[in-house]
Amino acid sequence: MHYENVELLAAGGEGHALAKIEGKVIFVKYGAPGDVVDLQVVGRKKKFSLAKITKLHKESELRREPFCEHYGTCGGCKWQHIDYPSQAKLKDTWARDCLTRIGKVEVEETLPIVAAEQLQFYRNKMEYTFSNKRWLYDNETLEELEHTNALGFHAPGRFDKVLAINKCWLQDDKGNDIRNFVYEYCIANDYTFYDLKDHTGLMRNLMLRNTKAGDWMINVIFAKKEDDKIERLLKAIQEEFNPKALNYCINEKLNDSTFDQEFISYSGDFEIQEELGGLKFNISPKSFFQTNPVQAEKLYEVAIDFADIQPTDVVYDLYCGTGTITCVAATKAKKAVGVEIVEEAIEAAKVNAGINGLTNVEFLAGDMKDVFNAAFYAEHGKSDIIITDPPRSGMHPKVVDYLVEIAAPKIVYVSCNPATQARDLAMLDAKYKIVKSQAVDMFPQTHHAENVVVLELR
Incomplete structure (x- = not known):
């Protein structure tokens, strides 16, 4: 199906631009909000269609010339055709919209996105x-x-x-x-x-x-x-x-x-x-480590600032990976406890704690939904602050339910997918209020962004 002279309205899922035609949602590959284009539908789903641009009648003011010879073919860096200030603004809007539209939760204060300074050659x-x-x-x-x-x-x-x-x-x-x-x-x-x-x-x-x-x-x-x-x-x-x-x-x-x-x-x-953050971390061939170290420091700064850790606090770090946030938290807390499903990551976390001379950290390997329970709580003590940084799929419902049950005074939720973060926040909403939210751009030239929120008991 072909459409002519269609205005693209906004940024949509997976980095595509969004159009609406006769009530139908159409995601447009390599489009930019403000483009006026002709479209060819190349795929259909139950709730939306996917289209490509066959003719560009009017260029969006957000557009710029892509710098990579492989743009449009390799599938990465899909937003090269959008100028960076607009990329950051679109990501900020998307993170905010996820919380209000998907989670339908209220946020007391939303801080501006932490934009990236290094726009190319940033991955490690x-x-x-x-x-x-x-x-x-x-x-x-x-x-x-x-x-x-x-x-x-x-x-x-x-x-x-x-x-x-x-x-x-x-x-x-x-x-x-x-x-x-x-x-x-x-x-x-x-x-x-x-x-x-x-x-x-x-x-x-x-x-x-x-x-x-x-x-x-x-x-x-x-x-x-x-x-x-x-x-x-x-x-x-x-x-x-x-x-x-x-x-x-x-x-x-x-x-x-x-x-x-x-x-x-x-x-x-x-x-x-x-x-990172004044601490040293060993990286092996198989280590999971934040792929943009400059922005990772800024991400952790936001998370630690939101946590406002005191010397008497016990901090849980759920989905801790190789213990980067756990170790940073341990420099300020009475004790920090990290949990991660990948055993090799936990072994690396222990080494990283040792490298930095941290003796007030504990690490546990296991599936979060199975080990984060009453026995864990009894062994490691009452938590004052919980930091959670789950995979893109978000937290398992059992983990969310137990967070509600133990009612830690404060939760800092770091997410690489604001959509699943919003879903989890909706489940926590009866017990917690969202005090602050802030997006961090970890991946310039893409539609991806991290979002950090801090929750306190109502």
Whole structure:
């Protein structure tokens, strides 16, 4: 179905723009509020349709020229075509709307969004995939290619196709040098790239991590054990870049997950170390760590400021990951207790506490809905403040119910998905009032934002 001269009204779900035609909701890919466009519907759901722009009659005042050559193809950084002040404003509005429209909760004070200063090259971790079946860009034909090998990102909606990436603007530019070097070395030396359907080939994944101080970790994931080729590639990487940590892994499984695989140190240290809030944190190949460390510091500053921790307070940190917020809280509290489902993350959290000389922290591994209960409360003591930072799906209903039951005086809820945060806040609304709310932009050029609220007992 085709529509003409449609004005796009607002920012909608998944970074799309929103249009309404004859009462129907249409999300428009790569649109901007204020555009006047012709649309072609490319997908239908029960409550909305998805469309693409076929002609742009009038450009929104929010528009700018995207800076990345892969924009519109790789599926990332969907808001490059919107100027940054407008991005921040749209995210701020979205976070506020989630609380009032989805949660239908009242907020006593909403502070302006904490915008990002670094708009490019802000991530500290990138993962790339090798494939012998690359995705063709619009200006390419199969016949003109010397080969079909690629190192880059999965094409949107295609697990078996990979986009060849020349320059990515998300991680420090040295990451582009490393990725391109590895790719060119493998091509020049006839290394086989992984076939994502047949599960053949040697080269599987490349993971790059770096710190604010400029230390780099290079992790190469191979699909099988070919000692001579593995040694030659790793030696070439070491000689070219001399990274702080160079590790490798042999993943012979059918899926790319490496959380159950062993990484082996080839040269340098096994880990790198980042500093946040005056504390040091070790990062291993498999560590979960905030991918924008500069904005993460600002996020934690908001959370700790909202918590207003006193020296006599006992603080629970739910969904604590590797204990970053727990450790920061422990510098101000009588005791901090972190809980996380991933056992390896808890072990890392204990190490991080030790590195920083913190003796007033405790960590527990377990599924939150199973371990956050009366027995936990009896063992660790009455909490004065609870900080919760759940995954995008939000908190399990059992966890929300127990929060209501124990009635801690204060809850600080840090969320990477304001929509599920709003749902949880609605369940807490009878017991708690929302005193403050503030969004933090962790991911410029995307529609994603974090939101922090502080709740107090009514």
